[in-house]
Amino acid sequence: MPRRDTTHNIIKQAIIKDGWSITDDPYVISYGERFLFVDLGVRRSHFPTQPKGSIIGARRDRTRIAIEIKEFRGLSAIADLEQAIG
Template identity: 45%
Template sequence: MAKDIYHKTVKTALIKDGWTITDDPLRLKFGGRMTYVDLGAEKLLAAEKQGQRIAIEIKSFLNPSPIKDLEQALGQYILYSQVLETLKLNYQLYLAIPQKVFSDFLSEELPQLIINLNSLKLFTFHPEREEVIQWIN
């Protein structure tokens, strides 16, 4: 399986933020099918902190069209959140986004509408410092 360009960066950022990585990737089996969040060369991480469990879908937004990246991220988020809920796995799903992508694109009106209407949970990270910048619920 190919890993997202920021896979190691996000993993390091979560560890620095006090999380313990429990699954890399988090495998979700439903109806005889297995999903790994590898549809766009991405991985799902699972982590725990003070009894909280999160699943992370890492999105790079490197496509020439950020709208296409948003469409893919939204589809994956909906798929994984619904499978997690159906399996009663008690994980909160987050999209991990580089801080620059959030400030340059995801803070615009259309992406904000999509984020709000779909109650997407995000966290931003600084790729060079390998640090979590902001949790957005």
């Protein structure tokens, strides 16, 4: 499992304060024999049902999202962005 960014818990608490519920930390997507790790899966607290098997890891009302947390602390923000998105 990849190392967490230093801001992971700060962002997680901000998401919770905004009314989301964390469903997965991390949200794991299986792709054949490979596994992809998305930092957080969440859903809106007052909308309790989430479909099983959904590839989306977060939900707010009827909107679902997966949240990937990235920090750009290198000498070049462009190089960091390139590294983050591959």
